[in-house]
Amino acid sequence: MSDAITMGILWHLIGAASAACFYAPFKKVKNWSWETMWSVGGIVSWLVLPWLISFALxxxxxxxxxxxxxxxLLPVFLFGAMWGVGNINYGLTMRYLGMSMGIGIAIGITLIVGTLMTPILNGKFDVLIGTPGGRLTLLGVLVALVGVGIVTRAGQLKERQMGIKAEDFNLKKGLLLAVMCGVFSAGMSFAMDAAKPMHDAAAALGVDPLYAALxxxxxxxxxxxLINLGFCFIRLAKVPSLSIKADFSIARPLIITNLLLSALGGLMWYLQFFFYAWGHARIPAQYDYVSWMLHMSFYVLCGGLVGLVLREWNNAGRRPVGVLSIGCVVIIIAANIVGLGMAR
Known part of the structure; x- marks a missing residue:
């Protein structure tokens, strides 16, 4: 495996770690509605940072x-909006299915759709099945899916042991939302593919290849x-129990703390795709579709590890932790298989 591919996988791992940790600052926000908190973090991550960094580059x-x-530009924007719909559905999926089942189904679907549909739509599926490297890479994707399934099973065992239930369990509605989340979240993978002319143009202007996607x-x-903020603003305006005015009527020190925590969450959220761009730049062009697979499988891996570090599994018992460990090892093996396939 070449040094470039190894670094590409490492950057994807770092980006996924940031994604797994980004919600921690939001959990410390007090006396604010989710919509206000999410809007502040979103403005930082979706608007302020992309514009500032691009202006500097x-x-x-x-x-x-x-x-x-x-x-x-329009397909890039619309695929970004598609991904935004997936973000909204992600939270609703957790509500109706619970964290473990929701994450497992949603991430599993978006991993498959985002990874495999790009080469299929570009007429490059023969790279997957027609070359030794492609077949090995495809095997890595399948192994990653197995790893996601094992980690999901560990989460289910943990929730059962600790008596954790979905907020409003509804299997039919939850499965529908999970499928929608999985499909629409893959919009980021499609957007990155559609934005290749923008990446090439940035590189032609002298932007370092690591930053060319930014x-x-x-x-x-x-x-x-547009999708996320529109959803939040509509709810803040229409739902009687929600009010921006009320959220900003609390003590000024708490407002400042909430703003800083929400902004930090937004920064950490943005960093996942900052390092995604770095990892994507190191992946060979014929295999660039695996960036999404690496990001999503590492997201599940890091989510489990972060949970262990934060002692969220302390009362789950040995079996769930053991199953989680097996799932993490399988995902790491999958990343290595993909790396070997790209090196062929």
């Missing part, structure tokens, strides 16, 4: 975006922001 910020036609986030995350 590009020699001519407005000229860069103005050089693209609507036919190039300017496209202005458009991708703009689509996601």
């Amino acid at each position: 590009l020699p001519d910020f407005w000229g860069y975006y103005g050089a693209f036609s609507a036919s190039t 300017p496209s986030y202005v458009v991708i995350m703009g689509g996601g922001a």
